[in-house]
Amino acid sequence: MDHFEVFGLPRRLGIDAAKLQRVFYELSRQSHPDFHQAAPPERQAEILETSARLNAAYRVLRDPIARVEYLVRLEEGRDTKEGATVKPKAPPELLEEMFEIQEALEEARAGGPDAASRETLAGQRDRLMARCQDEEARLRGPLSEAWDRGADARAGVLAAFKEALATRAYLRTVVDDIDEALGEVGEGHVSHRRH
Amino acid sequence: MKRSEKSGRAMSRIVGIDLGTTNSLVAYVDEKTGLPRVIPDRDGQTLLPSIVSFASEGVLVGAAARRQLVRRPDTTVYSVKRLMGRGYEDVKDELCYFPFKVLPCEGIVKIQVRDREVTPPEVSAIVLKSLKERAEAHFGEPIEMAVITVPAYFNDSQRQATKDAGRIAGLDVVRIVNEPTAASLAYGLQKIREGVIAVYDLGGGTFDISILRVKDGVFEVLATNGNTHLGGDDFDREIVLWLLEDIRRKHEVYLGRDPEAMQELRLAAEAAKIRLSFDERTVLTIPFDGFTYRREIARGELEELIARLVDSTLRPCRMALADAGLAPTDIDEVVLVGGSTRIPLVRRRVGELFGKTPHSQLNPDEVVALGAAVQAHILAGGITDMLLLDVTPLSLGIETLGGIVSVLIPRNTTIPTNAREMFTTSVDGQRTVDMHVVQGERELAKDCRSLARFELSGIDPMPAGMPKIEVVFLIDANGILQVTATEQRTGKASAIEVKPTYGLSETDVERMVEESFTFAEADVEARLLIEARNEADTVITHVERALGQGASLVGAEERAAIETALEALRRARGGSDRDLIREATTAMNRATEHLAEVMMDTALKGALGSRRADEIMEK
DSSP states (O other): OOHHHHTTOOSOSOOOHHHHHHHHHHHHHHHOGGGGTTSOHHHHHHHHHHHHHHHHHHHHHTSHHHHHHHHHHHHTTOOSSTTOOOOOOOOGGGHHHHHHHHHHHHHHHHHOOOHHHHHHHHHHHHHHHHHHHHHHHHIIIIIHHHHHHOSTTHHHHHHHHHHHHHHHHHHHHHHHHHHHHHTOTTSSSOOSTTO | OOOOOSSSSOOOOEEEEEEOSSEEEEEEEOTTTOOEEEOOOTTSOOOEEOOEEEETTEEEETHHHHTTTTTSTTTEEOOGGGGTTOOHHHHGGGGGGOSSEEEEETTEEEEEETTEEEOHHHHHHHHHHHHHHHHHHHHTSOOOEEEEEEOTTOOHHHHHHHHHHHHHTTOEEEEEEEHHHHHHHHHHHHTOOSEEEEEEEEOSSOEEEEEEEEETTEEEEEEEEEETTOSHHHHHHHHHHHHHHHHHHHHSOOOTTOHHHHHHHHHHHHHHHHHTTTOSEEEEEEEETTEEEEEEEEHHHHHHHHHHHHHTTHHHHHHHHHHHTOOGGGOOEEEEESGGGGSHHHHHHHHHHHTSOOBOOSOTTTHHHHHHHHHHHHHTTSOOSOEEEOEESSOEEEEOGGGBEEEEEOTTEESSEEEEEEEOOSSTTOOOEEEEEEESSOSBGGGSEEEEEEEEEOOOOOSTTOOOEEEEEEEOTTSOEEEEEEETTTOOBOEEEEEESSSOOHHHHHHHHHHHHHHHHHHHHHHHHHHHHHHHHHHHHHHHHHHHHHGGGSOHHHHHHHHHHHHHHHHHHHSOOHHHHHHHHHHHHHHTHHHHHHHHHHHHHHHHTTOOHHHHHHO
16 A cells, blocks of 8 residues: 555645645544554554554655655655665756865865855855755646646656756755755754755 | 444553653542542652662662662662663763763673662662552552653663563553653643644753644644753753862862762752752752861852753754744744753743743643653543654664665654565575664764664575565554564565664563562562561550550459460561461450450540440430
8 A cells, every 4th residue: 555545645746734634633543553552462463554554654745845756666666765766966057066066075074164165165055955945846846736737748757856856865965065064064954864 | 533442451550650860750540530640659759769779688769769879879879761771882971970880781781789780671670660569559459551751862772671671660561652742741631732832851861852733632743852861960960070179179179089978969969959940049068078068059150050051952952843844933832841941041041942931830840750641541541532643753774885874764753653675685595684773863874873683584595686575664652663574575474583782682671570570579578577567566555555554444364365465466576477477466456355445435434424435426
């Protein structure tokens, strides 16, 4: 049973968050182990499995980007994370800037950045963040809508999903690297790398 | 709303236990009022100090053990929660502050007390057993099931260690529940209906922040963060170090290597800290060998000492907010839990961060135990309209090539939850596959907490990459990991050998359970003997007094019989045969029945003139 099926939903990306939460609470009331403590062990094992499946599905479906990532995996017939084909990839138009950033990062790692290069790096980080957010908006918005519109364009949309996800993964890694070099990891915002 | 099934194992009473760093409590939900209540001991005390003293004459726990802290620092164990589920490397830096000896032992630590070594779960089990007995005395029935709370940021090993402690104490731990979420249940039942709440829980040794959404009776944890090594103990340490320097300056003596003096200092520092939550200044007086140390401390001075530590709780708060996708202004209510939140500086900082005055209507020492009782009542089927959806605090992953962690279950995923991963072989004919499971937020496995190494064995010899083994990682509602594996071609379950990095093996726990039963029987015997003797003493005193006042009221024969019974009771009281004491006590009561009646009659006559006692009774 895939995550969409757990919620009785078609394989579409437009999901009403409030409704999803309502259904999640309803299903949780049916299958949470708290309400089945007196059940026989076999039944408890089933409940645990159902509840775990429901929570895993909710975690993915409530997040519009995780939803896309999951859909790509599902469409490619992969049930687990193994063999993920979305590898971080630099957007072509940013390649030049990336070289500069990598150089600045090398320097920063070697000796600690001076005030001027800190400022430059911070500026670059903010630009990359903005670019990353654009990519996310595209995934959530027009691309997801294109997927939901119909079967004809789906192969193309799938390819576009993968490209956008690869760009986003790349940008997040670089943003994290800059944060690390600036010594700002974790203060106020959370490392992106691990999702 | 679905009610719990009626079939299956019978649900007996489940209590809620807060196993704290400094104090522990037990609570239950009163069927009549539907409200949770803390169970006091015989003296009316609700807090049981989480202290165990291993004296030569036996094991002391609670207030009795607390009195041994200064007298027997090397065998009186406190704050053992900081050692639960931890390896020697994790705790070695703070061991210099403990006056008892902590040794490394196969991934965990042991504490050397007198001629034996005990593990942290065994020490906690003694505290739990004392609470279990308190509850049993309260209800007059055996208590076998409990919900026990842990800091939300406890990892798998620390949770497992807590569960082990319960088992050793003879308790079936039906649920491990997170302290801040437990607190939110207590508040939810009585004070809060809907909204987004932040629970800031700063206790004796641990700090947690949890962000929850409460809606339609569902308590959904959105994110949690914390530090399992930050609390009131650390504040005390700062004060002690400062006092040590002050004493060195004023009295030219360094007490840092004197365990008794250090314990005196620690207790005085803790007491001063507590007073400074209510008073602007306080005086600390400690008599030492050869001099008396006296020092006035102002609240401002304390705040200066602990400001850095208090501020270090704010970062986890911001991280939890970020993980929940919320800004401080999105929080409707802030709830304070744990004794350390009585400190005005803590309240100020929390208030500033969230931009609102925090709640603390429920006693911050009791609220976690009350919430544990609510969760226990939910599990027993007594509450069906409240549901707690908690999360796993740390990401779970496996080590891959190059020591990099591949995350399978990200932090703040609602539990129970599971993840599947495919494994295969890399060499032709390979029969086993190893995996290393870690917990934590760092990129490299070596920087995360190692949970266990698993070995999948019995793989049929095949070319490399052919076997397909699906491994399911399941985190249950306790936040504890279970792993199963299936060979996909044959569909048969693969054998997995688990080698936990930290923790007790199944056989260890079983041995400890057995040992504790043997100890427990001895303990019960000893207690019953003492009780029998106490009762005998009371009866002897009464009879002696009666013979002195009313000997003339009965005949010589009867008087002789009473004297004989009294002598027999005195002899039995001197021995250690409990049954003999009981029999002699019963015989004594029987021998004096008539005398007691006559004396009562006489006393009434004296008081009421000539009317007989039974005439008066009739009226």
